[in-house]
Amino acid sequence: MHISSKQLKSDIIIIGAGIIGLSIAYHILEADPQLSVTILEKEKILGLGSTGKGTGSIRYQFSSPLLRRLSLLSRDFFRNFESAFDTPIWYLEKGGLMLAAHEGLWNQLQVTSEQAEAEGIPMKLLKQEELRENFPYLRRDRFLGGTYCPWDAYADPYAVLAGLYSAVRRKGATVHFGREATKIIIDGDRIKGIETKQGTMWSPIIVNAAGPYAAQFAAMAGITLPVQPFRRQVYVCTNPRGVPPVTPLIMDLASGFYLHQEVSAKVVLLGGTDKYTWPGLEDAVDKSRAEDFFLAAIDTIPSAIDIKWLRTYTGICEQTPDFLPIIGEAPGLNGLILANGCSGHGFMHAPAIGCIVADLILNGGTERIDLNLFHPDRFAK
Ligand SMILES: Cc1cc2nc3c(=O)[nH]c(=O)nc-3n(C[C@H](O)[C@H](O)[C@H](O)COP(=O)(O)OP(=O)(O)OC[C@H]3O[C@@H](n4cnc5c(N)ncnc54)[C@H](O)[C@@H]3O)c2cc1C
Structure with a gap:
């Protein structure tokens, strides 16, 4: 199936319809419903990535203050999910x-x-x-x-994923299944678009939410991601x-x-x-x-x-070497946003990461947490 001309351009393209990609789409559209958000998912159905395999633990007991902060920022989202989304998640x-x-x-x-x-x-x-x-x-x-x-709690990861999927669709996001991003189009130091087997899609902002494939995807832009x-x-x-x-x-x-x-x-x-x-x-x-x-x-x-x-x-x-996620714009490449390496905590921290990435894209930064600590450059430094 080829992409119709209407689908050729988006304000934001997200790679991956796992919990991270969907949470980012949800929080972007919650903040600005006018934006056009497209999600590309290489699998033909929802939930075949890490998210569908997770055991659904939500916990606060981390020795890292940053991981505790991400849990705290995610707390209300899970607690209010059933009433906000009218979907049971067995929280x-x-x-x-x-x-x-x-x-x-x-x-x-x-x-x-x-x-x-x-x-x-x-x-x-x-x-x-x-x-x-x-x-x-x-x-x-x-x-x-x-x-x-x-x-510390439990919620069903697939139920949360399905609830978020319906929510982003209702908010106007376009989700394409069976559509793998095969090449990143770059002009100088700027992102321009994505190639798929079905055609090229254009956007100035591309979010890498490819889960275990994050490093493979980043490598298409010549970026080495320690995930x-x-x-x-x-x-x-x-x-x-x-x-x-x-x-x-x-x-x-x-x-x-x-x-x-x-x-x-x-x-x-x-x-x-x-x-x-x-x-x-x-x-x-x-x-x-x-x-x-x-x-x-x-x-x-x-x-x-x-x-x-x-x-x-x-x-x-x-997984990253320090077990903290990588969140931020790819160094030297305007428009490529990284939301990767959740190191076994991506389900419980997806609400926080979605908010933070939406802040970054819409406002250039966030007040919720010190983003320098998640910067993609921290390992090189
Ligand atoms: C056994 C197990 C137990 C776990 N238990 C927990 C737990 O209890 N609590 C917790 O918080 N976390 C847990 N996790 C971790 C958690 O599941 C992950 O951190 C989280 O699901 C990551 O979400 P994601 O959206 O980044 O990745 P995914 O869910 O994998 O989504 C990424 C998506 O990107 C797609 N994709 C990749 N490359 C491309 C491309 N080029 N083009 C288009 N699409 C692409 C993939 O097909 C995939 O669907 C567990 C993980 C496992 C494996």
Whole structure:
């Protein structure tokens, strides 16, 4: 299908209809409904990127103040989503528990909890005895302590994506599926447009929201983006014995293992132990990693020894070297806006990133956060 002449020009073209691209489109059109926004998505249907694979955790417990700030900026969006968009997303504040298995992590949690509380985020320190009393299904001798935040929550990523998709369509955005951006058209130091197999589209502003493909896309403009894709495996299992039907998100910070209960409480999603893998876009399940994973699971929750392993699926996460996103205009190239490298937190931070990028495009900057800290140049410096 070729592009009609009416579709040839847009004020803004966004590459990628994942949660980041749709959130940016939504916030731009919310601020200025007159703008023409076009989204190009290479897949034929919604949700085939990272967003559709995510486990839906929303959390505030980060050692980085910047990541906590992004969570805070996103909070109201999730809390008000169902009434604002008339779409169920199964949002549930079921809390989150971070566990420290050694002294270094315990010290870090104490510092983080103090900082978070000062910012208004409830993050309670739990000593070993309190953990034993409140979470008797955890391995008794493994953890020195932990922190609990009642704000940590769950929402269904695909439901949020679908709700946002309908909202941006209602606001007038054009979304093209099955349309891959194959070349960036540049004139001197300015962005001019995008080539696709179906034709060329023109715009002075192009947003890179290509998720795990962000570096590939930026390379079309000769830009090296330090964003690498990593495979993440999710093990879908039955609820471990003794773990109540509504349990907070549990993370063992040492092994990376996490337990995340589905809203149905019948199955749990477990994962997080594949931090140290090679970068790449390969998404086949790697069964050789299962043993390490189940050992880590039993190390955190001993009753995991007899859970039923229902299936495994994979998704690709886009990661930067410092685990902070890259947000800003590409150095030396006017009009190419980067919103990349959410490093495993893109779902929970998409509302904030959407607002910030809309501010940047419409006002040249934002007062919500210091954008220098997310600048694409920070690694070179
Ligand atoms: C297993 C797993 C669990 C996760 N759990 C969580 C979690 O609990 N909480 C959380 O906050 N985050 C989580 N994440 C991370 C989160 O899912 C991502 O950070 C987020 O979805 C990134 O959104 P995105 O829009 O940037 O990427 P995507 O959703 O991948 O969207 C990018 C889109 O761009 C399209 N695209 C790429 N190149 C082109 C091109 N050239 N032309 C046109 N289209 C293109 C792709 O097809 C894709 O649809 C998880 C990720 C994984 C894999």
